[in-house]
Amino acid sequence: MKLPVDELRDDILALNLSWVLADNIVCSNLSLDQMNDIDNTIVFITEASNQPASWANAKIGRWQITLEVQIFWSINADVNIQLAEVDLMKQLLEKGWLIQQSGSHTTDPDTQQITKTIYVTKNQAI
Template identity: 45%
Template structure:
């Protein structure tokens, strides 16, 4: 997995200042080429998104799976966001 920040903006603006942050993260999942037969990527992704939701993250986008034409490696990208008071 690769996590990259996509947003870190001031949020909850009041009295000429901000009281929180709007955070965004891009989650890229890279699956190995020869997955075990009993491993279901979709089930793993749903569990990941449920855990993120339980932790207060909003799933903004869950992109389709892509396959690298040279290596046949499957990837998945998920975008999440969260507003946090400071």
């Protein structure tokens, strides 16, 4: 079984998004170059929670996984950021991910880079 972050990365890669390179969809650890990259959009996926979701007859019935998806937009993004994010969330819903939270955009005061944080959840039978 794949780790949840790898499963979501595979789901996002399958979408063939025009606004992010495959190498810039990253799980768990960003390289120093990626941390400082404001010229390319980076999608950073980390695990937020991984816990039992339901019980039946004193046994775990389902497992809930919540992942944090941070999008660090290129300062020269050639896309409507809002529409791209909404489209991503719609497509993730179709792949079985529930959008738990879509945070507000923030702008780095030094670089002017826009970031977005989205939390997605999936319940899995075990």
